[in-house]
Amino acid sequence: MNLEKLLQSTYGFSSFRPGQREIIERVLAGEDVIALLPTGMGKSICYQLPAKVLPDSVLIVSPLLSLMQDQVAQLKKMGEKSVVAINSFLKPEDKEKIWNTLSSYKFIFISPEMLVQPFVKRKLGQIRISLLVADEAHCISQWGFDFRPDYLRISEILPALNFPQVLALTATATDKVTEEIKKYLGLKEPYVYTHPMDRKNIVYDIKKFEDGRDKVEFIKEFVRKFNGPGIIYAGTRKKSQELSVLLTEQGISAAFYHGGMEHQDRIFVQQQFQNGELQWICSTNAFGMGVHIPNIRHVIHFQLPTSIEGYVQEVGRAGRDGQPSLATLLYAQGDEVLLESLVMDDLPNEHEIKAVNRHGVGATHLIDQGIVRETAFRVISYWMTQLPIEGVISQIELLRSGKRLQVSKIRELIGLEGCLRSYIIQCFDQQLNDKPDNCCANDRINYDVFEAFSYSKEKQFSLEWQDRLGAILPI
Amino acid sequence: MLFSELILVIMKAVNRQRTISSPYHLIKGKKSGQTIQDIGYFGLYPYFGVLPKLDKKAYDQAVQRLFSEGYLLVNEQVVDLSQKALESDIAASPLNGWKYRGKENLFFNRLSLIVQTFSHTSQQIKIFDPIVSNEDVQSWVKKYLKRIGFRDLAVARAFKEELLITLTETEISETHKMIVMERLTGSGLSGLTWRQIADSKNLSLLDVQLMAVEALHGWMAAIERSKPPLLIGLMDGIIQQSSLTETAQRTEKLFGQGFSLEQIASLRQLKTSTIEDHFVELAMNDPHFNYMPFINPTLYKAIIAEGRRQETKRLREIKEHLPEASYFQIRLALAIRGKQG
Ligand SMILES: [Zn+2]
Numbered sequence: 001m002n003l004e005k006l007l008q009s010t011y012g013f014s015s016f017r018p019g020q021r022e023i024i025e026r027v028l029a030g031e032d033v034i035a036l037l038p039t040g041m042g043k044s045i046c047y048q049l050p051a052k053v054l055p056d057s058v059l060i061v062s063p064l065l066s067l068m069q070d071q072v073a074q075l076k077k078m079g080e081k082s083v084v085a086i087n088s089f090l091k092p093e094d095k096e097k098i099w100n101t102l103s104s105y106k107f108i109f110i111s112p113e114m115l116v117q118p119f120v121k122r123k124l125g126q127i128r129i130s131l132l133v134a135d136e137a138h139c140i141s142q143w144g145f146d147f148r149p150d151y152l153r154i155s156e157i158l159p160a161l162n163f164p165q166v167l168a169l170t171a172t173a174t175d176k177v178t179e180e181i182k183k184y185l186g187l188k189e190p191y192v193y194t195h196p197m198d199r200k201n202i203v204y205d206i207k208k209f210e211d212g213r214d215k216v217e218f219i220k221e222f223v224r225k226f227n228g229p230g231i232i233y234a235g236t237r238k239k240s241q242e243l244s245v246l247l248t249e250q251g252i253s254a255a256f257y258h259g260g261m262e263h264q265d266r267i268f269v270q271q272q273f274q275n276g277e278l279q280w281i282c283s284t285n286a287f288g289m290g291v292h293i294p295n296i297r298h299v300i301h302f303q304l305p306t307s308i309e310g311y312v313q314e315v316g317r318a319g320r321d322g323q324p325s326l327a328t329l330l331y332a333q334g335d336e337v338l339l340e341s342l343v344m345d346d347l348p349n350e351h352e353i354k355a356v357n358r359h360g361v362g363a364t365h366l367i368d369q370g371i372v373r374e375t376a377f378r379v380i381s382y383w384m385t386q387l388p389i390e391g392v393i394s395q396i397e398l399l400r401s402g403k404r405l406q407v408s409k410i411r412e413l414i415g416l417e418g419c420l421r422s423y424i425i426q427c428f429d430q431q432l433n434d435k436p437d438n439c440c441a442n443d444r445i446n447y448d449v450f451e452a453f454s455y456s457k458e459k460q461f462s463l464e465w466q467d468r469l470g471a472i473l474p475i
Numbered sequence: 476m477l478f479s480e481l482i483l484v485i486m487k488a489v490n491r492q493r494t495i496s497s498p499y500h501l502i503k504g505k506k507s508g509q510t511i512q513d514i515g516y517f518g519l520y521p522y523f524g525v526l527p528k529l530d531k532k533a534y535d536q537a538v539q540r541l542f543s544e545g546y547l548l549v550n551e552q553v554v555d556l557s558q559k560a561l562e563s564d565i566a567a568s569p570l571n572g573w574k575y576r577g578k579e580n581l582f583f584n585r586l587s588l589i590v591q592t593f594s595h596t597s598q599q600i601k602i603f604d605p606i607v608s609n610e611d612v613q614s615w616v617k618k619y620l621k622r623i624g625f626r627d628l629a630v631a632r633a634f635k636e637e638l639l640i641t642l643t644e645t646e647i648s649e650t651h652k653m654i655v656m657e658r659l660t661g662s663g664l665s666g667l668t669w670r671q672i673a674d675s676k677n678l679s680l681l682d683v684q685l686m687a688v689e690a691l692h693g694w695m696a697a698i699e700r701s702k703p704p705l706l707i708g709l710m711d712g713i714i715q716q717s718s719l720t721e722t723a724q725r726t727e728k729l730f731g732q733g734f735s736l737e738q739i740a741s742l743r744q745l746k747t748s749t750i751e752d753h754f755v756e757l758a759m760n761d762p763h764f765n766y767m768p769f770i771n772p773t774l775y776k777a778i779i780a781e782g783r784r785q786e787t788k789r790l791r792e793i794k795e796h797l798p799e800a801s802y803f804q805i806r807l808a809l810a811i812r813g814k815q816g
Contacts (some may be wrong), residue, residue, distance in 0.1 A: 069608070069634040077602055144764065248674075255671065260526075260670075268604060271665035472590060472661030473635045475597045475627060 006052060011078070017042050019195045023387055024049055027131065029431075032190040034137070034168045034181055038197060038318040043169050044071060047133045050266070051106055054130035060109045060163075061132070063148050068109045068223055072137075075107060082106035086114050099152060102126040105172065112150040115157050125160040127236045133453075137168035141180040149382030155184045156204040166190075171316070172197075172309040175429045197312065197428045204420040204440040205328045212332040215302060216246065222300070222328070223252050227453050228279030230298030231287065233314055239302065243282040243441045256281040257287045294321040297453055300328045304339045308413065308427045324438065324449045329414075336411045340432060348376035348396055353369050355379040357389050379394070476690060478681035479537055481522065483546060483560050484568075487748040491553045492789055495532045499534045502526050504577065506720050508752030513812045514650045515759030518746060520573035525688050527577055535679060551768070569693030578713040579691035584609060585709050587666070588616045588657055590638075591632045594661035604662045619708060630705075645697045650676065651690040652662045654683055719760055726753035736769075751803045758810040766811060778808040 003024060005015050016024075020042055022466035023035045027050045037043050047386070051058045051453050062068040063086055072085045079257030084098055084105045094133070102108070102123055114120050132154075139148040149468040158164075168190075182190060209215055232242035247254035255278050257269045272278045274293055281287055296318045305311035311329075352372045359366060361381035366372040374378070378406050379399070383392040409427060416423055422432040476484070487499040500510045502768040504524020514523055535561060541547045546560040588607045595603045624630050643654055654676075667675075673683045698706050699714065718725065729739045736754065740747045758764040766775055778800055781793050793805050794805065800808075 073604065073608070077604065255668065263608075264606075265668040265670070266665075267608075268660070268666045268668050271604070271660065272667075275663050275665055277665060319663070461655070465642070465649065465656040468653070468656040468659075469635070469638060471664055472656075472659055473597065473631070474593050475593075475631050475635060 003049070010052060011047065013435075016045075017324045020045055020192055023167075023193050026191045026193075027165070030165060031183075032166045032168075032187045033193065034178060034187070035193045036170055036178070037193070037195050038199065039171045039313055043135075043171070045133065046169065047167055048075070048084065048107075048133065056104065056128035056130040056131060057108055058131045058447055059124065059129050059161075060107065060135055061112055061115060061151075062135045062152055063112060063151050064136065065111065068137065069434055071105075072109055074361050080107065083109070085109040086120070087111040088114060094236070099123055107328070111325075112148070112153055114250060114450075121160050122279065123156055124157070125162075129161055132158075132164045132166050133167040133455060134181075135165065136170060137181050137185075138170040138173045138177050139409065140184050141173075141177040149379050152184055152382070155186060158186055161460065172313055172428070174309075174427065178309075192223070194430070197430050198421065198425050198432060199316065199319065200436045201322055202315060202325050203438050203445055204315075204329055204424070204435075205445055206324060206420065206441045207328060207330050208414075209330070209332040212335075213389050215245075215330045215332060218330065219243065219300070219302070220250060222244065223247055223250060223280065224253075226298060226326075226450050228298065229273065229293060229296050230300065231296060232279050232280060232300045232302055233285060233287075234282050235284070235303030237284055240282040240284055242384040243302065244280075246281070247280055250281065253278045253283060257281050257283040259284065259286040276470065285310070285314065288317050293317075295323065296320070297450065298326050298328065300330065302330055303332065304329070304335050304410055304414070306339065306343050306410070306422060308409050309406075311410075312424060323453075326445075326447075327448050331414050336414065339403075340407050342405050344400065346375065347400055347403060348372075348380050352376045353380055353393060354398065356384065357392075360399045361385060374438065408422070417442060476565060477545070478679065478683060479541055480563075480565045481525075481627070481685060482537060482541060483556065483563065484557055484565055484751055485508055485519060485522055486547070486554065487501075487561070489513065490517070491555060494555045495538055498522075499529065499531065502534075503529050503579065504572070506722075508548060508749070508755065511720070512759070512806055512810060513754065514573065515755070519569065521570040523572035524713065525572045526702070534781045537681065538578060541650060569645070569696060570687055570689050571696065572694045575692055575695065577714070578686060581612070582709055582713055583610045583655075583658070583691055585612050585616055585619070589620065589625075589634070591660050591662075592616070592620060592625065593634060594664075596626060597628060597631045598662055600662055603662070615711075618630055623705060623708070633654050634705050637706045641701060641706060642694055644701065645690070645693045646695045647690050648729075649687060651686050652694075653692070654687050655690045658687065671765075719756060723753040723756045726750055727757055731744050734798055751806075754803075755806050755810045758807050765809055766807060769807055770800075774800055778805055782809060 003021060004015065006205050009017065019035070019037055023033055023037075023046045026033050027046070029247065035043070035046055035143075037046070047058055047060065060071070062071065068085055068087065072083055075083045082105050084102075086108065086109070087343070088111065090098070097103075103126075110120075115124075132272050135153060139151045140154070163186065166185050166186060166187060168187070170177075170181070172182070178192060181187070189211050207215075207218060209218070232240075232243055234243050234256075237256075237260050240256040240258050244254045244256035255269045255272065257266060261269075269278070269281065270291060273291070299315050299318045300312070301314070305314065315327040318327060355366055356363065356377065357380075364377070367374050369378050379396070380392065383395050386397065413420065413423060419432070419435065419442055421435065421443075425432045438449065481502065482498050486495070486503060489497060497510070497513065500507065501513070501519055501522055502525055504527050509512075510523075514520055538547070541560075542549070545557050548555040548564070584607045589604060591603065591606050595601070607613065607616075623634075635803050637763055642655075645652070654672055657667045657672050667679050669683060673680050676683065678686075695710065695713070698710060725743070726739055729742065730736075734742065736750055737747060739745075740750045744749070755768070758766070771779075774797075777797055779794060781796050783793055785796075790805050794800065794802065
């Protein structure tokens with residue numbers, strides 16, 4: 001079969017990106033595959049293209065609702081009609097129809113919590129599945145930065161589906177995480193594709209300050225000197241708003257983006273950024289999923305990231321066009337102490353474990369009453385269904401030491417005197433060969449290339465509504 | 476109308492007879508008996524459910540500001556309007572919450588997607604990310620566009636022309652019209668967030684959100700009046716046949732089949748007081764409502780007379796003078812009178 005031809009006719013691309021061809025060939029040869037592809041390297045093509053050839057349905061397990069919605073929208077945009085997304089937001093009247101026609105869908109997206117419901121399990125067991133795709137497979141690992149206990153439940157459904165062929169996709173995974181993916185998905189001898197993590201066109205910079213307030217001055221200076229498009233990861237919702245006001249006051253187009261905004265407003269900000277109506281997005285880590293902008297020049301972290309994996313993923317949104325891009329990490333003395341307490345606070349505490357143990361795993365009222373936090377509740381209740389209470393406590397201890405390790409890696413990155421790039425790559429169990437000329441803060445950065453990027457002035461809006469209508473409908 | 480003006484207008488209408496939280500329930504569109512019946516008593520139809528997502532904190536802040544700026548005064552148990560508030564000149568508003576019941580969102584979602592489609596197709600762009608992700612709206616718009624033959628450039632032009640004419644006719648300020656336009660998206664030109672719109676006009680979030688609802692109600696009314704061939708199609712399913720809440724409609728149906736109030740309550744497994752609320756709502760909406768099964772004419776007239784004499788709509792005060800009347804009977808009688816102005 002000619003894969004290039006299929007690619008051309010389906011997507012209109014004439015050639016594969018690195019890795020895609022190898023992965024697709026192995027999938028079509030019937031092998032289990034674990035694919036480590038950096039963000040923006042076209043992960044979804046790795047199952048979408050085989051689906052064109054495979055006889056039956058492709059089941060995609062997706063841990064994040066927003067991610068699922070984005071992929072469904074992308075498929076539909078390409079004219080694919082045979083897509084369905086099964087999640088807890090499904091309307092009852094639609095459910096009935098979907099269950100009755102389940103086998104007719106080529107792409108079935110499903111969230112992990114729906115996957116293990118007995119009824120769903122039975123329905124899935126009745127249809128034929130050519131391929132099970134575990135998207136964002138690193139979420140399965142409790143060592144990962146993004147651990148989602150629900151995700152472990154994929155392993156529970158494998159027997160019901162007669163152990164289908166599996167494709168595990170992830171953007172970031174260390175060897176340890178890969179091992180866990182293998183174990184939980186029951187993959188005996190999978191083909192593992194590892195793409196070099198290093199993105200040569202991204203330059204890593206760290207700026208250190210004595211006082212947190214100096215960061216604000218730095219940002220002011222920075223946006224005067226360099227043009228966007230760029231993302232500033234602010235850490236909190238409040239900070240993202242403050243920074244956006246700061247930039248706007250400088251006469252630079254910026255908007256904030258966070259999960260507390262209404263859905264329509266979030267779409268507007270995404271589109272403005274995509275259209276080039278905005279130079280900067282000041283955001284929490286909610287921004288990025290489903291954003292397909294090739295020419296992002298800057299990613300600035302106003303606060304320390306909580307893990308190297310998360311950092312690499314966020315930084316990876318820059319420079320998809322291959323042009324030079326700058327990742328700037330801002331650090332002020334004491335940030336690492338704050339980070340440690342922030343990360344540790346996220347974990348279930350003793351009090352919460354006791355509460356869930358006393359009231360049982362169904363006691364969601366504990367969340368409503370503010371006794372146990374939602375994520376903590378999910379983690380505890382998952383482990384309580386698997387282990388006796390002593391086991392739960394030691395699991396969470398394990399989780400704690402995992403988090404501590406992640407924080408210590410960030411701390412090490414900050415204190416590093418050697419090459420930042422090679423350190424980051426080593427965190428993924430890879431070695432850096434051929435260092436780019438423009439590499440990192442500890443190897444001297446040439447900023448001139450970044451000053452060269454110009455930004456076409458944003459459109460000026462008129463004050464009359466008739467003019468705006470005319471601009472929207474120039475007919 | 477600014478959000479603070481909305482609160483003042485409602486407080487004026489209830490004329491010292493309700494607490495400061497009653498505008499909140501009304502604006503949010505709470506379907507409780509008390510709120511529904513107040514709408515009839517005090518003629519609050521326009522303001523029902525105009526901001527269903529209104530946050531209590533934001534509301535309380537707005538109220539606090541009205542106190543601190545001297546519009547509202549605390550007077551024993553009731554809230555008084557100051558002279559400043561009573562004299563304030565608040566422009567007439569096209570709000571019609573009771574009629575449109577939040578359906579302006581459906582109207583606007585349809586409009587957004589249609590305009591976005593025209594913007595792209597008329598510039599030969601076939602693929603774009605739909606600005607509205609609701610699948611019901613998407614499939615409605617697909618059918619609509621197909622029906623009107625949207626690929627024809629002449630159709631797109633006619634649609635734009637209808638937009639221009641009807642919005643020009645709508646009696647609202649230019650700022651209102653701009654707000655609605657700024658929420659629309661075209662090719663390469665995205666809609667603006669509420670925050671962006673508010674900042675650019677030096678208004679608050681609630682102000683611009685309320686103004687958008689006003690603009691849409693006014694615009695929809697203009698479309699209903701002039702019935703332009705393309706735009707009138709967007710009103711499909713938006714003008715409700717009955718302005719009753721669904722639950723009151725069910726009660727009405729059962730009553731029509733000959734069941735008594737008590738029987739309906741036990742059939743529907745609802746409290747008698749809830750069914751009474753439904754009858755009050757029915758009375759408010761139906762100018763020919765027959766009160767005879769519930770109140771004898773002598774008592775009805777006595778309640779109305781007592782209400783007039785005391786110039787009050789406070790149930791307790793009427794009840795003191797007419798102990799033989801039940802609260803339900805008083806509410807029902809006042810609802811009928813409220814309807815007749
Ligand atoms: Zn380096």
